[in-house]
Amino acid sequence: MGVAAQRWRDRQAARGIPEEILRSAPADPWTHSAADFAPPAEPADTPSRAAARALAERAAAWSCAGASVLDVGCGGGDAAFAAALPDPSPVARVVGVDRQADMLAVFTAAARERGIPHGTVQGSWPDIAGEAGRHDVVVCHHVLHNVVELPPFLAPLHAAARGGAGGVVIEMLPEHPMAWLDPLWARFHDLHRPPSATADDAVAVLREELGIEPEVRHWERDRRLPHDAEWVARRLCLPASRITEVDAALGDVPPRRTDVVTLVWSP
Template sequence: MDEQWRADLERWSIPEEIAARAPADPWGHSSARFAERTDRALAAPEGPTLARMAEALPPGGSVLDVGAGTGAASLPLAPDLGELIAVDVSDAMLAELASRAHALGVPTRFFRGRWPDVAAETPVADVAVAAHVVYNVPGLAGFLAELTGHARNRVVLELTGQHPMSWLNPLWQHFHGITRPGRPTAHDVIAVAEGLGYEVHHEWRLAPLPRFTRLEDLAESACRRLCLGRERADEVIAAVIELDMWPVPRDRWFTLWWESK
């Protein structure tokens, strides 16, 4: 199942001839935008992912947040959190997380790198979480095994039901004549985890906020993801209207969890 996952994920790669013309990294993320999401999560902490983490976290316990970003998945647990262990590849993301953790009084240790490459140097925690990370992980079985090995009580994942770039599929066809794949999905993640022997529980909900509130924001993001220059934003907006893509439907967010002991 892990090989199937790897093959399905590989089909999401951008053809070299298109990527070569990209004016900006099509896979890049804005730490400022991630920080806004974290601030919203801190202002109104809710949702099944947070609940599944909280019920497995002892008072003053520790959380390992892999692909932590700016801390949206873990920092809302601050009142009960004795230590946060944050892993991420981005210095900018970890800097945003550090400032918020300091303001909340959460002791934090940082490990810059890709999981599971840095697993050997990362301590065990009571709860391990990876939120909106797995679609960037070709070797999913090894990723999940190390995550489980670093959790005393529970592993929690949060992810979209389909690849997070699936909303762009009609635009890939429109601008590049490319049909994007339908897999992998959250159910494939479940299959990989169950193949490792974990008793996986799951639930889903609609994403708490729309992906975009303005067409202009959609166009800016789409231009980057589609390897188009910003000067083509009006073309993107016209295509979105023509293809009846606005407003963009909210994603389904899945929460997966299993006990690690």
């Protein structure tokens, strides 16, 4: 394993929650609520959407057929549907992959509402990469920071993009999405975390392991996930009885960052 992949692994592994804290957690601190990931009726106009749409348009023109889009870690499918809409769409079909069945239910309902031909594969990437197949455009938004071993995740993502005119679009935050809570882990659990893996670290892994030099776009977005005291207490493995304390402590930490990074490449 190269130095970049090792750095990513070390930094991600350091995000783990010690067993004794997890054991006393009143609720699972990791699982995302599917309701938070319902795609908006009107997709946000972002550099990631523009990149995926441009790749889909190129692929559709190249093949004289509609493009297929694979959304890895799709949640409710925001990334795929943003590329597919509005009509006239270059996208003929979207396939969502997620390990959470409730996310795929949101994805399927959203595809039906929008009248977009679709499929789903439930399971963990890269285990189900073969089942997901190859597509013109592969999108993967806000998933990399869930991954410890990045090369075996990225290589099949790259391979899932058919040669031709399509490509891959990754969207991620510059650092771990929960890094803003590090001061609160220190305060409530005396747990001191090292620096987060960064988007630059992911780019270094792409370069080192796959020889890929993606186009990198930095931009700003509105806050999306809830970050009230109740939500934060759950992430911190704290019981409801400490929500008031968490609320007060939140006043002392800088708010979540709103900058986002988009990585784009073609096979």
